[in-house]
Amino acid sequence: MPDSRPLPSIGPYRLANRVILAPMAGVTDRPFRSLCRQLGAGLVVGEMVTSDPSLWHTRKSRLRMDHRGEPGPRSVQIAGGDADMLALAAKLNADQGAExxxxNMGCPAKKVCNKAAGSALLRDEPLxxxxxxxxxxxxxxxxxLKIRTGWCADSNNAVRIARMAEDAGIQALAVHGRHRQQKYQGEAxxxxxAAVVSEVNIPVFANGDITTPEKARSxxxxTGADAVMIGRGAQGNPWIFREIDHFLRQGSRLSAPDAEERQEVLGGHLDALHAFYGEHMGVRIARKHLGWYLDGDSRFDDQTRRTLRAIFNGLEDTQGQRDFxxxxxxxxxxxxxxxxxxxxAQHGTRAA
Structure with a gap:
């Protein structure tokens, strides 16, 4: 049955639908954000950016902060453990066009948590x-704000954090249904x-293990959440946004993309990666995306996927990947x- 509730808003921005692309470091770059928005994401969030402006001169940070040509609202995620530095980072990003x-209080990565950032912050409620x-x-x-349920099973404090967030003026909250020590293991x-939704009056976005339209609906x-946030479920399957949106609006499944559309999307994504990163980086970053696309393509069996992945990972130039x-x-x-x-093999011979 279609959801008759009004679509959620973040400040002055009304979401286009109830399906949001989660921020993922190393994944939600500008080419992938643009593709997911094109295929139905109601909001996309960029890769997390360090809150330390002295590190923004690096190529990685410059690329993560590149939102040129993107339609609004542009959502930029910042990560760090110092309040003053995070405040400065927020102001500087706003000055550069963030809307x-x-x-980030949800990332479980060790290199982030070891710096008392990401989900490690959930252990220090005063901070x-x-x-x-x-x-x-x-x-x-x-x-x-994006959080997890807590640091560990014995410190499930998401409801308290949610209340604090609302009191502080946070205008929407995404909750991943795992604590930090689970990382991405087990089930969300x-x-x-649901408890967070019942305790606050700001929009809440449910995140974790949402990989099908039926799961999104359930x-x-x-939970009563206002929207779902899709992370790993979008890797190799950017069509998930339009599929979930259609299911929520119409109650029926869209047909899976046919081979012609898959070829068009893969080729377009590949071209966008090479244009954005240049050949050297683009070729390497394309490898993980191609692996995810193969994993999500039911036309291939496991052995064929492994063989194809190995072939693609051995390619070193743009034209070779395009020919593939x-x-x-x-x-x-x-x-x-x-x-x-x-x-x-013929491409290699021509190149030689």
Whole structure:
């Protein structure tokens, strides 16, 4: 049954639908954000950016902060453990065109948590309050927050953090249904998200293990959340946004993308990566995306996927990768790896 509630807003920005691309370091760069928005994401959030401006001169930070040509609202996620530095980072990003600032208190990565940032902050509620107050006061654009259920099973404090966030002026909250020590293992739980929804009056976005339209519908029904946030479920499957949106609006499944559309999307994504990063980096970053696309393509069996992935990972130039995509869809899936291998060998001979 279609969801008749009004679509959620973040400050002055009404979401286009109830399906949001989660921020993922190393994944949600500008090419992937643009693709997901094109395929139905109601909001996209950029990769987390360090709150230390002295590190913004690096190529990685410059690329993460590149939102040129993107439609609004532009949501930028910042990460750090110092309230004053996070406030400064928020202000500087707002000055550079950010329209929403998102604070990262959900990342479970060791290199982030070891710096008392990401989900490690959930262990220090006074510091959380200090950060929330400082960042909200520093900018005149909406500030949102992403958290986990807590640091560990014995410190499930998401409801308290949510209340603090609302009191501080946070305008929307995303909750991943795992604590930090779980990382991405086990199954996400939604009872905590439902408890958060019942305790606050700001929009809440449910995150964790949402990989199908049916799962999105059941999570929204169970938790009462205003939207779902999709992370790993979008890797290799950017079509998930339009599929979930259609299911929520119409109650029926969209057909899966056919081979022609898959070829068009993969080729376009590949071209965007090479244009954004240049050939050297683009070729390498494309490898993980191609692996995810293969994992999500039911036309190929596991052995064929492994063979194709190995071939693609051995390619060192833009044209070779482009030829691979074209050849991949030119033949029957059962024999694709044989034909792709021949094409790659011929490409190598021409290059020599």
């Amino acid at each position: 929403i600032i998102d604070i 959380v309050g200090e950060i929330l107050d400082a960042v909200v006061a520093a900018v005149d654009i909406p500030v949102t 739980e939604y009872d905590t998200i 999570v929204l029904d169970y 995509i074209d050849e991949l869809f030119r033949h029957d899936p059962a024999t694709a790896s044989v034909h792709v291998a021949k094409a790659v």
